Amino acid sequence: MLAARDPSDADLIAALPVATLAIGPDDRIARVNAEAETLLNMSQRALLGRRLDEVLTGASGAARRSDHAAAIFDTAVTTARGLSLRVDLVEAEMPDRPGWRLLTLHNVAPSRRLGQGIDRAAARSAVGAAAMLAHEIKNPLSSIRGAAQLIADGAAAGELCGLVIKEVDRIAALIDRMEDFTDTRPCAVSAINIYPLLAHSRDVALAGFARGITVEERYDPSLPLALGNHDALLQVMLNLLKNAAAALDGSNERRITLATAYRHGITVAAREGGGRVALPIEICVIDTGPGAPDDIAEHLFDPFVSSRPEGKGLGLALVDKLIRDMGGLVQYAREGHPATTVFRILLPRAH
Numbered sequence: 001m002l003a004a005r006d007p008s009d010a011d012l013i014a015a016l017p018v019a020t021l022a023i024g025p026d027d028r029i030a031r032v033n034a035e036a037e038t039l040l041n042m043s044q045r046a047l048l049g050r051r052l053d054e055v056l057t058g059a060s061g062a063a064r065r066s067d068h069a070a071a072i073f074d075t076a077v078t079t080a081r082g083l084s085l086r087v088d089l090v091e092a093e094m095p096d097r098p099g100w101r102l103l104t105l106h107n108v109a110p111s112r113r114l115g116q117g118i119d120r121a122a123a124r125s126a127v128g129a130a131a132m133l134a135h136e137i138k139n140p141l142s143s144i145r146g147a148a149q150l151i152a153d154g155a156a157a158g159e160l161c162g163l164v165i166k167e168v169d170r171i172a173a174l175i176d177r178m179e180d181f182t183d184t185r186p187c188a189v190s191a192i193n194i195y196p197l198l199a200h201s202r203d204v205a206l207a208g209f210a211r212g213i214t215v216e217e218r219y220d221p222s223l224p225l226a227l228g229n230h231d232a233l234l235q236v237m238l239n240l241l242k243n244a245a246a247a248l249d250g251s252n253e254r255r256i257t258l259a260t261a262y263r264h265g266i267t268v269a270a271r272e273g274g275g276r277v278a279l280p281i282e283i284c285v286i287d288t289g290p291g292a293p294d295d296i297a298e299h300l301f302d303p304f305v306s307s308r309p310e311g312k313g314l315g316l317a318l319v320d321k322l323i324r325d326m327g328g329l330v331q332y333a334r335e336g337h338p339a340t341t342v343f344r345i346l347l348p349r350a351h
Contacts (some may be wrong), residue, residue: 018104025099027051039087039105040079052103055080070265072276073329074108091265144168187232187325191225191350194233194283198258201237210245210256218259225350226281232322233347236330239315240285240343247289247341257286257340266346268329279329279346291334291341300332323347 013020013031019039022031032047040047040056047055058077072089079085087105094100144167151160202215241256248254260283267276292300301320323330328347335342 013102016104018106021047021052021103021105022094023052023101023103027053029055030100036105039085039107041083042079042081046080050080071267073266073268075269075276077105187229187322189227189229189326192228192230192233194223194226194228194260194281195219197230197234198237198260198283201234201241202258204238205241205245205256209242212254213245213248214255216255216257218257220260220262223260223262223281227348227350228326228328229322232326236319236322236345237283237285239319243315243343244285244287244289244341247287247291251289253288255288257284259284259286263346268327270327277327277348280349281347283345283347285343285345287341289341291339292332297332301330319343 010031013022014033016033017035019036020031020033021029021036024030028049028051029047030049032044036047037044042055056077056079058075070089070091074086075089077085077087077089085105086108088108090104090106092102094102144164148164198217198219202217206213206215244256248256260281263280263282266279268279270277291297301316320330323345326347328345331342331344331346333342333344334340
């Protein structure tokens with residue numbers, strides 16, 4: 001029997017499910033996996049030994065630090081053969097290899113190169129909007145019609161009028177939620193201390209929809225002021241906490257954790273162009289629920305996508321809109337052992 005051996009760096013890089021390049025101290029590519037060859041449309045022979053900036057224009061913009069990973073989201077890169085891509089770049093030092101680093105590339109919109117991604121997303125949203133509105137408005141209208149018919153037949157009007165008012169209010173509330181997505185006014189941002197806001201959102205949750213759920217806090221006490229909108233961020237936190245509480249229905253362990261941290265090297269493109277904006281302020285809402293089904297995990301922030309039968313699919317879409325209006329980023333992930341659900345908000349630092 002052959003003795004088991006520890007996998008080499010090359011074995012580990014080859015096994016990674018994302019496009020990965022190992023870069024040596026001389027800034028030359030020393031390792032590359034099959035996913036990188038496919039994404040860049042270049043062979044290993046064409047990549048090995050070449051300087052990174054010779055192979056990939058735009059991939060050297062991460063603000064690298066010796067002790068921190070760096071990430072750049074939704075950035076444009078061009079290969080030596082002229083292929084243009086939009087990718088998320090993540091760069092990190094290799095343990096026990098001074099001067100070496102790993103660069104991973106995640107294609108943010110693989111279908112967009114076919115000219116179909118945006119159209120399909122728009123079509124999915126339009127179909128979802130029509131289906132949801134038809135379903136949600138049809139039920140109260142049926143109740144209103146029935147109540148009106150009974151009144152016309154001479155039934156007592158008092159209780160039936162109350163039913164009509166309640167159902168009309170349901171329609172109005174739905175329309176109000178839809179109107180949240182039509183507000184295109186610039187979001188006013190200012191320096192805010194996120195900790196009183198987090199405390200308020202926690203108290204609201206524990207007094208209502210999260211009653212009976214353990215809410216833990218894991219905060220970085222030295223976090224600086226964030227740049228954001230107080231009311232919008234409070235709405236985001238309440239939406240995420242409500243989502244987390246609903247995900248814990250039927251779970252043996254019912255726990256939500258609020259966490260903050262300062263993250264170096266994470267940037268996004270500025271909304272008005274002209275460079276990139278750092279997003280070092282991290283707020284996480286973590287729950288011990290089962291997470292989203294695999295088939296919708298990549299579309300959680302699309303309108304009208306929900307994992308719950310009673311869900312409208314508007315809560316997380318509104319979270320995404322509000323955070324983007326503040327110049328930030330929101331992400332969904334399953335992390336840890338055992339796995340937990342993480343909604344991660346990244347915001348600019350106030351200067």
